[in-house]
Amino acid sequence: MWQNTMKINQNSSPPTPLHKGNVQNQLNQPNKKSKRKKKYTVHGLSGFPNLLMNILLGSFALMCIFPFLYVIIISLTDEKTLARNGYQILPEIWSFEAYRYLWQMKDQLLQSYTITIVVTVLGTVFSVAMIALFAYAISRKQFKYRGFFTFIAFFTMLFSGGLIPFYIVATQFLHLRNSIWALILPLAMNAFYILIMRTFFQRSVPESILESARIDGASELRIFAKIVVPLSLPGLATIALFSTLGYWNDWFNALLFIDEPNLVPLQSMLMKIENNIEFLRQNSLAGGAQNDLLSAIPQDAAKMAMVVISTLPIAIAYPFFQKYFVSGLTIGGVKE
Amino acid sequence: MIVLLFSLTTLLAACGGGKSANTSGSGKADKNKPYEIMWYTIGTPQKDVDKVMEEVNKYTKEKINATVKLKQIDWGDYDQKMQLMISSGESFDIAYTGGGNYVLNAQKGAFKDLNELLDTHGKELKATLDPAFIEGAKIDGKLYGIPSNKEVGQQSVYVFNKNLVDKYKMDISSISSLEDLEPLLKTVKENEPDFTPLATFKPYLPFDYILEDELPFAIPLEGNKNKVVNIFESDIMMETLKTMHKFYKAGYIKADAATSTDPWPLEVQNWFLRKEMYQPYAELIWSRSAGYDVAVQPMHDPITFNNSVTGAIQAISATSKNPEKAMEFLNLLNTDPYLRNLIDRGIEGVHYEEDANGKINDLPARVESYNMPTYSLGNHFILKLYENDPEDKWEAFKKFNDASVEAPTLGFYFDTNPVRTEIAAISNVASEFAPALLTGSVDPEVYLPKANKKFKDAGLDKVLKEIQKQYDEWKKNN
Numbered sequence: 183m184w185q186n187t188m189k190i191n192q193n194s195s196p197p198t199p200l201h202k203g204n205v206q207n208q209l210n211q212p213n214k215k216s217k218r219k220k221k222y223t224v225h226g227l228s229g230f231p232n233l234l235m236n237i238l239l240g241s242f243a244l245m246c247i248f249p250f251l252y253v254i255i256i257s258l259t260d261e262k263t264l265a266r267n268g269y270q271i272l273p274e275i276w277s278f279e280a281y282r283y284l285w286q287m288k289d290q291l292l293q294s295y296t297i298t299i300v301v302t303v304l305g306t307v308f309s310v311a312m313i314a315l316f317a318y319a320i321s322r323k324q325f326k327y328r329g330f331f332t333f334i335a336f337f338t339m340l341f342s343g344g345l346i347p348f349y350i351v352a353t354q355f356l357h358l359r360n361s362i363w364a365l366i367l368p369l370a371m372n373a374f375y376i377l378i379m380r381t382f383f384q385r386s387v388p389e390s391i392l393e394s395a396r397i398d399g400a401s402e403l404r405i406f407a408k409i410v411v412p413l414s415l416p417g418l419a420t421i422a423l424f425s426t427l428g429y430w431n432d433w434f435n436a437l438l439f440i441d442e443p444n445l446v447p448l449q450s451m452l453m454k455i456e457n458n459i460e461f462l463r464q465n466s467l468a469g470g471a472q473n474d475l476l477s478a479i480p481q482d483a484a485k486m487a488m489v490v491i492s493t494l495p496i497a498i499a500y501p502f503f504q505k506y507f508v509s510g511l512t513i514g515g516v517k518e
Numbered sequence: 519m520i521v522l523l524f525s526l527t528t529l530l531a532a533c534g535g536g537k538s539a540n541t542s543g544s545g546k547a548d549k550n551k552p553y554e555i556m557w558y559t560i561g562t563p564q565k566d567v568d569k570v571m572e573e574v575n576k577y578t579k580e581k582i583n584a585t586v587k588l589k590q591i592d593w594g595d596y597d598q599k600m601q602l603m604i605s606s607g608e609s610f611d612i613a614y615t616g617g618g619n620y621v622l623n624a625q626k627g628a629f630k631d632l633n634e635l636l637d638t639h640g641k642e643l644k645a646t647l648d649p650a651f652i653e654g655a656k657i658d659g660k661l662y663g664i665p666s667n668k669e670v671g672q673q674s675v676y677v678f679n680k681n682l683v684d685k686y687k688m689d690i691s692s693i694s695s696l697e698d699l700e701p702l703l704k705t706v707k708e709n710e711p712d713f714t715p716l717a718t719f720k721p722y723l724p725f726d727y728i729l730e731d732e733l734p735f736a737i738p739l740e741g742n743k744n745k746v747v748n749i750f751e752s753d754i755m756m757e758t759l760k761t762m763h764k765f766y767k768a769g770y771i772k773a774d775a776a777t778s779t780d781p782w783p784l785e786v787q788n789w790f791l792r793k794e795m796y797q798p799y800a801e802l803i804w805s806r807s808a809g810y811d812v813a814v815q816p817m818h819d820p821i822t823f824n825n826s827v828t829g830a831i832q833a834i835s836a837t838s839k840n841p842e843k844a845m846e847f848l849n850l851l852n853t854d855p856y857l858r859n860l861i862d863r864g865i866e867g868v869h870y871e872e873d874a875n876g877k878i879n880d881l882p883a884r885v886e887s888y889n890m891p892t893y894s895l896g897n898h899f900i901l902k903l904y905e906n907d908p909e910d911k912w913e914a915f916k917k918f919n920d921a922s923v924e925a926p927t928l929g930f931y932f933d934t935n936p937v938r939t940e941i942a943a944i945s946n947v948a949s950e951f952a953p954a955l956l957t958g959s960v961d962p963e964v965y966l967p968k969a970n971k972k973f974k975d976a977g978l979d980k981v982l983k984e985i986q987k988q989y990d991e992w993k994k995n996n
Contacts, residue, residue: 265786266712350606437595438602443563457594459781
């Protein structure tokens, strides 16, 4: 369910091109300053189609948000009621027990939270910087080996070494085992984002601006920092958002490389609980062993409560990124 | 998506196998420096492991000039992580393993053959183990790991909610088959709307399974014990499933039984009957963790299966730099009460306290930060008893082991390599049909023939033939 809600979040990012269109349109007609648009705007639909569209999109939005609301409801249901009645939209007995349970394990949760946040922030910065630098280099025609480096990035999209070689490289050559870098480095470079950024740089940063900067005597680094980055904020913000989501939701690297309980990120902790329940359910152990172990694992409501507290921050962070999609493009540009 | 990822990774992991460097003999350069034994075991990592290991190391340094580093890997992650470590040839000394994984990895050459080591460095250990364990865990005559000395057989039992049994004055001692249960379930269904009569389980079938429970190849425990059959074609399967389906239609089983992942926690009193694996005095443990009484009625006599003897094994890795030391440690662990109790129960005074009679009680620290799974850590018979354990617990275990009957395939491990693709296809079919059929959710008269047709298409006959061939060969040699 967690995966689903997050996918929905990703899916809901496409509004950006729409905004972009709007903004560019405003730019092209600088004389029309009126912010109050009239009803017969070319972008609007009228009457019945409009209604239909609203209903369609509205119900789609509801479908997206419902699973998450459901998760919240389940997390607020009494555990015994859950066992007896299953999941219900309006449970018989409400209870905050699950959150009280989480409060009891707050040490571990806080630790995992810290790890997740550190990994996400550090990872996003790291990953955006690396991707942007790489993409910028291969986006410029002056760069002699751009074909070669583009190919190197592109190649990894088609072929990968597979899990075992990846594991061997990370543990035996890079010694990433039980280090926070094991959670950051594997996700830092992404060929797909590099290609997106390359195209973005090519489209939105015209050669003539760079040329003017060069005439003024700016160095390449200065050009990148002072001109290219501000001009490409929307693109960078998109990549940053993707990376943030990627880091926040990553549990697989932790599964592979992390044994130390105090280095386990939040999502991985959730996965572990899920996997443990699955394991203990499928492998019947003799005697009382199983029940003892199961009782040490959070029950349904507590699991859902964990989903809630691990999803909320990222859901809240999303609008902050969103503002860049709108405002980014309004800054500067050249007419050709 | 997760499922996809996992299946992909296990696939990859399976492909990368067979690469394990044999580096024994090296690494013994410095005789005086204690060797650090790297030991992986299953279970949620506990906070106090390092603290306990410090105590362990003091003791083992003195006894065998070695120290131990114990690493726990979470229940759900263990198999995959172990698979990765084995495939990538990582060096470690001892690892917990069990069941199908033990067989697979041993056949791949990931574990060290212990036949000789057990004689040279583990004499005491060999003497304490029930011979059925050693014989049963041998693959092609070679022992690849040390089974935990505990109950040797498997016995499925019906567990009843005693409150209801008493309330309606039911006689459960006469129950011997699924049909006998019907009047009881009916009473519960009619009078107790808050209870589901039958906590979802798959019925017991008298088969000795060659691979996993749901894969259709098995040797019948009753009748001709020389022939491998498809369990879904047997009469007993048809009968049992018909009964299950009758129960399902009568509403004794939950409507979503086939797909539900509900673990039916014992503490919630919403069930009347369930199926569990028995070990002596398990009813006491169950009653304790449930908070009310349960009653037990066995479905069959205890049977020693491959699965039950390989249920918990400590294997020595083929990548171990010092297998002799690892064996010495396993020997000590399984024969020395002090060490075994230390690793299992924790430090006396910190994790448990002992009373005048030698019985122990957990202190809060054990429950919170050293809650170790007993079954995976070694010999049970030298463990200290809890205050509320019956005095004769281990004697009862011994009696149980003596009474346990050997299954026909005990010690026979099928080499799946020649028919790997067929087995993969068959296990797909099994996961499609088995949950619905075995929980009684669908009519067996309709779906059993359908399943059997699909099994046939997936290459069942070829697999049966291969199993039969290997089984006959094995029988000749044993």
